[in-house]
Amino acid sequence: MKSHARVVVIGGGVVGCSVLFHLARAGWTDVVLLERDELTSGSTWHAAGGMHTINGDPNVAKLQKYTIELYKEIEELSGQATGVHITGGVLLAATEARMDWLRGVVAKGRYLGLDLEEISAEEAHRLMPLLDPKQFVGAVRNSEDGHLDPSGVTHAYAKAARKLGAEVERFTKVEDIQRLADGTWRIITNKGEIVAEHVVNAGGLWAREVGRMVGLELPVLAMEHMYLITEDMPEVAEVNRTTGKEVIHAVDFDGELYLRQERGGMLMGTYEKANKPWSEWSTPWNFGHELLEPDIDRIAPSLEVGFRHFPAFQNTGIKQIINGPFTFAPDGNPLVGPVRGLPNFWVACGVMAGFSQGGGVGLALSNWMIHGDPGFDIFAMDVARYGDWASMRYTNAKVRENYSRRFSIRFPNEELPAGRPLKTTPVYDLLTARGAQFGVAYGLEVPLWYAPHGVKDEFSWRRSSDFPHVAKEVATVRERVGLGEISSYAKYRVTGQKAKAWLDRMLACRLPKPGRMTLAPMLKEDGKLIGDFSLANLGGALPVNGGSTGGDQEWLILGSGIAEQYHMRWFEQHLPADGSVYVEALGLKLTGLSIAGPKARDVLAKVTHDDVSNAAFPFMAIRRMDIDMAPCIVGRVSYSGDLGYEIWMAPEYQRHVFTTLLEAGEEFSVGLFGGRALNALRLEKNYGTWAREYRPIYGPVEAGLDRFVAYSKEADFIGKAGALAERKNGGKYRLRAFVMEALDADVIGDETIWHGGAVVGWVTSGGYAHNAQKSVALGYVPKEVTGEQDGFEIELLGRRHKARLQPAPLFDANLERLRG
Numbered sequence: 001m002k003s004h005a006r007v008v009v010i011g012g013g014v015v016g017c018s019v020l021f022h023l024a025r026a027g028w029t030d031v032v033l034l035e036r037d038e039l040t041s042g043s044t045w046h047a048a049g050g051m052h053t054i055n056g057d058p059n060v061a062k063l064q065k066y067t068i069e070l071y072k073e074i075e076e077l078s079g080q081a082t083g084v085h086i087t088g089g090v091l092l093a094a095t096e097a098r099m100d101w102l103r104g105v106v107a108k109g110r111y112l113g114l115d116l117e118e119i120s121a122e123e124a125h126r127l128m129p130l131l132d133p134k135q136f137v138g139a140v141r142n143s144e145d146g147h148l149d150p151s152g153v154t155h156a157y158a159k160a161a162r163k164l165g166a167e168v169e170r171f172t173k174v175e176d177i178q179r180l181a182d183g184t185w186r187i188i189t190n191k192g193e194i195v196a197e198h199v200v201n202a203g204g205l206w207a208r209e210v211g212r213m214v215g216l217e218l219p220v221l222a223m224e225h226m227y228l229i230t231e232d233m234p235e236v237a238e239v240n241r242t243t244g245k246e247v248i249h250a251v252d253f254d255g256e257l258y259l260r261q262e263r264g265g266m267l268m269g270t271y272e273k274a275n276k277p278w279s280e281w282s283t284p285w286n287f288g289h290e291l292l293e294p295d296i297d298r299i300a301p302s303l304e305v306g307f308r309h310f311p312a313f314q315n316t317g318i319k320q321i322i323n324g325p326f327t328f329a330p331d332g333n334p335l336v337g338p339v340r341g342l343p344n345f346w347v348a349c350g351v352m353a354g355f356s357q358g359g360g361v362g363l364a365l366s367n368w369m370i371h372g373d374p375g376f377d378i379f380a381m382d383v384a385r386y387g388d389w390a391s392m393r394y395t396n397a398k399v400r401e402n403y404s405r406r407f408s409i410r411f412p413n414e415e416l417p418a419g420r421p422l423k424t425t426p427v428y429d430l431l432t433a434r435g436a437q438f439g440v441a442y443g444l445e446v447p448l449w450y451a452p453h454g455v456k457d458e459f460s461w462r463r464s465s466d467f468p469h470v471a472k473e474v475a476t477v478r479e480r481v482g483l484g485e486i487s488s489y490a491k492y493r494v495t496g497q498k499a500k501a502w503l504d505r506m507l508a509c510r511l512p513k514p515g516r517m518t519l520a521p522m523l524k525e526d527g528k529l530i531g532d533f534s535l536a537n538l539g540g541a542l543p544v545n546g547g548s549t550g551g552d553q554e555w556l557i558l559g560s561g562i563a564e565q566y567h568m569r570w571f572e573q574h575l576p577a578d579g580s581v582y583v584e585a586l587g588l589k590l591t592g593l594s595i596a597g598p599k600a601r602d603v604l605a606k607v608t609h610d611d612v613s614n615a616a617f618p619f620m621a622i623r624r625m626d627i628d629m630a631p632c633i634v635g636r637v638s639y640s641g642d643l644g645y646e647i648w649m650a651p652e653y654q655r656h657v658f659t660t661l662l663e664a665g666e667e668f669s670v671g672l673f674g675g676r677a678l679n680a681l682r683l684e685k686n687y688g689t690w691a692r693e694y695r696p697i698y699g700p701v702e703a704g705l706d707r708f709v710a711y712s713k714e715a716d717f718i719g720k721a722g723a724l725a726e727r728k729n730g731g732k733y734r735l736r737a738f739v740m741e742a743l744d745a746d747v748i749g750d751e752t753i754w755h756g757g758a759v760v761g762w763v764t765s766g767g768y769a770h771n772a773q774k775s776v777a778l779g780y781v782p783k784e785v786t787g788e789q790d791g792f793e794i795e796l797l798g799r800r801h802k803a804r805l806q807p808a809p810l811f812d813a814n815l816e817r818l819r820g
């Protein structure tokens with residue numbers, strides 16, 4: 001084994017081997033993979049080998065498609081057979097609700113380039129004669145499904161990587177990892193040491209153990225998973241004989257089952273409700289090529305459904321049941337990327353569908369390591385979507401929930417209960433008492449809407465039980481004054497002598513003067529967005545951590561709560577080494593409330609001695625202010641697009657401020673509003689939101705944020721050259737707002753936009769704008785697709801609905817309310 005390498009990849013499962021291959025293919029050939037046993041000695045060897053392109057997140061779906069297309073290349077390069085059989089498959093719906101979901105999948109497939117087609121249950125039966133069409137209401141045909149040989153694929157990656165110059169060391173167990181003073185990593189193995197610039201944890205079943213070597217507790221948990229293989233079946237032989245092909249794949253969502261042909265019989269895998277985690281706290285090092293004891297009782301309810309839906313199974317014997325463990329992150333998506341606080345330590349783990357996702361994970365990670373950017377929008381797989389709050393017990397609860405719902409429908413208004421409540425703000429019980437229905441963001445309970453006694457969400461693709469109540473909350477804001485909780489925003493305090501200069505480089509906007517705020521896009525090196533914030537020059541103290549640092553040395557950045565770890569990682573990667581700038585994510589050290597609506601100023605004036613007239617406290621002003629007895633920071637801004645204020649306070653004051661505002665607002669008939677009302681309010685202002693409209697694949701011109709980019713400012717901000725180039729060439733897409741003719745359902749995101757009979761774009765978010773009484777969709781279309789107001793269609797629940805471009809906001813287009 002060599003003593004130095006540019007990269008050490010730990011783990012010779014399908015994921016580690018893919019990472020190795022992708023690094024070598026991109027030209028990083030001084031790379032070594034360390035495997036404690038033979039390759040495939042974790043989850044990989046006993047996988048069922050199924051692969052498919054569909055995923056709830058379109059960006060992950062794209063990488064799945066890439067993975068499947070890659071197998072030909074690695075087979076040719078390595079000379080190692082991968083056993084890939086593209087059989088095609090059917091995705092089956094036993095209920096109308098499932099069929100609605102599948103229609104959405106087909107629509108998404110149109111702009112992702114996936115070959116999906118809605119078909120009848122009878123047609124599905126013709127394609128896959130083992131199913132009983134009476135059990136299903138419809139299906140989708142997918143031409144890209146198939147299966148492969150897990151061991152063959154893993155070895156093909158490894159052999160191809162070796163041919164390109166990479167090395168693989170088997171029977172080499174990593175026992176410790178140490179960070180050296182020069183920033184490199186010392187990897188201590190049972191066969192000696194190796195020093196590397198970069199380390200990749202692709203430890204699969206042992207990813208937690210490898211993480212712990214560097215003080216990292218990764219939110220992954222292994223689950224037992226079973227599939228059965230039947231004796232040879234005459235029905236299978238008949239299909240093979242008459243079609244000359246294998247029986248195609250099937251995913252039976254309502255049965256939570258997947259099926260494919262295995263030799264002369266069938267393979268059926270289950271995601272059972274009564275699932276079982278494996279090795280909950282640590283994975284034994286002596287586990288290798290063994291299987292777990294099958295437990296047929298546990299999967300019996302799933303098999304019952306399976307045998308009913310696929311009657312041929314009733315006449316055959318079970319030859320073998322495989323039970324093996326594999327790991328999941330709390331939401332079932334992989335954990336990929338650089339780890340905050342551990343420079344050049346990377347993870348590629350929690351990959352639960354290694355044969356659909358392994359190639360994409362390897363490509364994205366290698367891009368990231370080599371070019372500083374994954375090259376795709378992979379937030380859904382980014383390890384930074386979790387923070388310390390994703391503890392082991394939380395992970396355990398969420399993974400079990402996710403496993404039991406692997407193929408279940410999640411309705412747009414459905415909030416999943418496991419692992420909650422975890423983080424709550426001081427007003428949580430006060431909001432609960434007033435009917436708050438909570439969702440969760442970055443582990444924090446956030447009020448979505450307020451339900452009258454006895455009313456709750458009825459899960460649906462269509463407008464549901466919350467609709468009239470959210471409408472009332474919207475009316476409260478637009479007609480009087482609403483009070484909302486905004487603690488879920490991410491809040492960063494930036495201080496230090498060089499804070500101003502640092503922000504000027506990090507953010508693309510012009511920095512505000514003391515006491516002012518501005519919208520602040522943050523760009524990556526390539527000029528695309530990596531953040532969209534409000535930036536406040538506090539020029540004074542926050543009521544946390546004490547002490548004023550004076551003008552221009554204390555700043556507050558407000559951003560998306562779910563991206564806190566993501567943005568902190570970016571900030572810290574760019575901090576000067578001399579300690580002259582300090583960034584702190586305040587989390588719940590700073591809580592927030594917002595008042596919005598035409599009477600918001602009247603309410604504020606009652607509870608503070610400050611002059612809050614428009615002249616004294618105009619739009620985008622921010623200052624310290626006591627709200628009754630509580631020291632707060634108040635910004636004259638509101639995401640509702642109305643006259644409004646965001647009020648920030650240390651958590652110990654939040655209840656006091658909340659009750660003070662409610663009492664003061666009584667004479668104006670103040671009411672509470674939640675996240676769903678806020679969504680309806682921002683939609684009629686055409687306001688975008690991070691992780692929806694604003695993502696790292698769009699430039700500021702495309703996203704309509706260019707007016708906040710100070711192209712001519714002196715500071716050489718990150719991404720300036722890319723931003724200037726985008727301004728010159730106009731980018732590819734434009735974010736547009738649409739009003740669509742919808743009847744009883746509104747878009748949620750990822751729907752298809754048509755123009756002139758062709759698919760031209762995709763929806764990023766939308767919903768019903770109650771005040772304007774219009775169904776609104778925001779989405780990206782090519783920049784050339786402009787001009788006519790009409791002629792667009794948006795595909796929703798399998799039907800194309802007429803849509804019209806809505807360039808001017810439906811509410812307060814001339815900003816009188818906002819600035820008045």
Ligand SMILES: Cc1cc2nc3c(=O)[nH]c(=O)nc-3n(C[C@H](O)[C@H](O)[C@H](O)COP(=O)(O)OP(=O)(O)OC[C@H]3O[C@@H](n4cnc5c(N)ncnc54)[C@H](O)[C@@H]3O)c2cc1C
Binds near residue numbers: 016034050205351
């Ligand atoms: C029963 C079953 C059926 C499945 N069916 C499918 C399917 O049909 N399709 C699909 O896509 N996926 C399937 N999977 C999931 C699939 O197996 C996993 O997604 C995949 O194997 C994960 O690969 P990995 O490389 O991340 O992890 P692993 O395969 O666990 O690999 C990790 C490797 O790292 C090595 N390692 C760990 N720690 C160290 C160390 N300290 N030093 C050196 N080496 C170390 C281990 O020995 C191991 O070889 C199935 C899983 C099971 C259990």
